[in-house]
Amino acid sequence: MERKDNWTDYLPMLAFLGYWLYAGLLAAFMTGDPRLPRLGLITLPVLAAMAEALRRTAAARRRKE
Amino acid sequence: METAEKRTLLAVAALLGVTVLASTVLHHAFPGVLDVPSNAGVPHTGLFSIFLLDLVPLLLAGLCFVHAWRRLGPYLAVMFLAGSFFFTGLEENVWIFIGRYMHLLAAASPELGSGAGTYYFTRGGLWWFEIPVYICLGWFFIAYSCVHVSNLLLRGRGIAARAALGGFLAMNFDLWLDPVQVHPAWRSWVWLTNEPVRVLSIPLTNFAGWFMLVFLFALVFDGLPGLLERLGPAKAARRFFLTLIGLEAALLAGFLVYGALALKFIKTPVNLTLWGI
Numbered sequence: 004m005e006r007k008d009n010w011t012d013y014l015p016m017l018a019f020l021g022y023w024l025y026a027g028l029l030a031a032f033m034t035g036d037p038r039l040p041r042l043g044l045i046t047l048p049v050l051a052a053m054a055e056a057l058r059r060t061a062a063a064r065r066r067k068e
Numbered sequence: 069m070e071t072a073e074k075r076t077l078l079a080v081a082a083l084l085g086v087t088v089l090a091s092t093v094l095h096h097a098f099p100g101v102l103d104v105p106s107n108a109g110v111p112h113t114g115l116f117s118i119f120l121l122d123l124v125p126l127l128l129a130g131l132c133f134v135h136a137w138r139r140l141g142p143y144l145a146v147m148f149l150a151g152s153f154f155f156t157g158l159e160e161n162v163w164i165f166i167g168r169y170m171h172l173l174a175a176a177s178p179e180l181g182s183g184a185g186t187y188y189f190t191r192g193g194l195w196w197f198e199i200p201v202y203i204c205l206g207w208f209f210i211a212y213s214c215v216h217v218s219n220l221l222l223r224g225r226g227i228a229a230r231a232a233l234g235g236f237l238a239m240n241f242d243l244w245l246d247p248v249q250v251h252p253a254w255r256s257w258v259w260l261t262n263e264p265v266r267v268l269s270i271p272l273t274n275f276a277g278w279f280m281l282v283f284l285f286a287l288v289f290d291g292l293p294g295l296l297e298r299l300g301p302a303k304a305a306r307r308f309f310l311t312l313i314g315l316e317a318a319l320l321a322g323f324l325v326y327g328a329l330a331l332k333f334i335k336t337p338v339n340l341t342l343w344g345i
Contacts, residue, residue, distance in 0.1 A: 011134060011135050011138050011139075012135075014131040014132060014134060014135040015131075015132050015135050015209075015212055015213035015216040015217065016213060016216075016217065017131060018128040018129070018131040018132050018209045018212075018213055019209070019210065019213035019214070019217075019241075021128050021131075022124075022125070022128055022206070022209070022210070023241065025124055026206075026245060026248070026249065027241075027244055027245055027248060030248050030249065030254060031244075031248045033253060033254075034248065034251040034252075034253040034254065035253065036251060036253075038342075038343040038344070038345055039247065039248050039251065039345075041343065042243075042244050042247060042248075042268070042342060042343070042345060043244050045240070045243045045244055045342070046240055046241055046243065046244050048236075048237070048240050049214075049237045049238075049240040049241050052217050052218075052221060052233075052237055053213075053217060055221060056216075056217040056220045056221060059220055059221075060220070
């Protein structure tokens with residue numbers, strides 16, 4: 004893959020995190036029920052997995068460079 | 069791209085496109101045909117809201133599709149999109165129609181036949197039978213991102229472990245998504261089921277479904293490159309979709325048996341809750 008195309012490596016994680024913000028966090032705040040934004044803590048495992056995937060993708064990019 | 073691959077992909081895309089077009093017309097113009105429930109009292113049903121609700125998942129699905137196209141090539145990218153769209157969409161459609169026409173099941177199981185239904189979706193611009201297209205696209209990019217991440221985190225491990233992690237990650241997200249989206253402020257979908265075991269007020273089978281759909285799809289998709297090499301694009305696609313249909317039938321049969329047994333033997337409803345949700 005060309006160096007200039009490497010940004011696409013992040014797209015799956017960015018798409019997921021975008022949806023987490025849009026359909027999860029924003030929608031939870033818009034309900035006006037304070038329990039629902041707090042319930043987002045239950046998704047810590049998937050957030051940790053996404054963060055680790057981003058870290059590994061960045062590390063793989065650095066190795067290629 | 070080879071001509072045979074191109075022909076197969078065009079056939080798959082055309083089939084999905086035509087069914088989406090027909091379903092959308094049927095849903096909006098002739099709601100009586102499929103007994104579409106009324107949206108009275110459902111918020112955000114204006115044209116702009118519906119356009120926005122369709123647009124955001126479409127853009128996010130586009131990001132994953134670009135990644136899949138570059139990483140896996142056109143054939144596998146289209147198969148992931150069409151396969152996950154079809155697999156999850158079919159499962160949800162069957163489940164919705166079982167609920168809508170549940171009274172017809174009364175002869176086989178009085179417990180199931182007496183139920184009020186399963187669930188239904190309230191709004192959407194484009195539809196695939198009784199599922200908004202944005203939900204099917206959501207399944208695609210959530211499955212794609214979770215399976216991609218599990219492949220990264222469990223590199224070198226067997227497909228069963230990677231698929232299981234992908235299923236777990238998707239289910240973990242839905243533990244939050246579902247309670248938020250069914251809140252009266254949104255009512256993106258409405259649960260009707262009298263299923264007695266619930267987690268955060270959502271039926272347990274929903275979360276089991278999230279895990280199983282992504283897990284099974286990841287298993288089947290992992291075998292597709294081998295099928296492509298052995299059988300060629302058209303036969304591989306047929307085998308791929310037939311396998312998905314077979315698994316679909318087994319999954320639905322399992323859920324129906326569970327539903328009938330749970331309704332018969334669990335007399336006191338159980339809800340595993342946090343903060344009263």
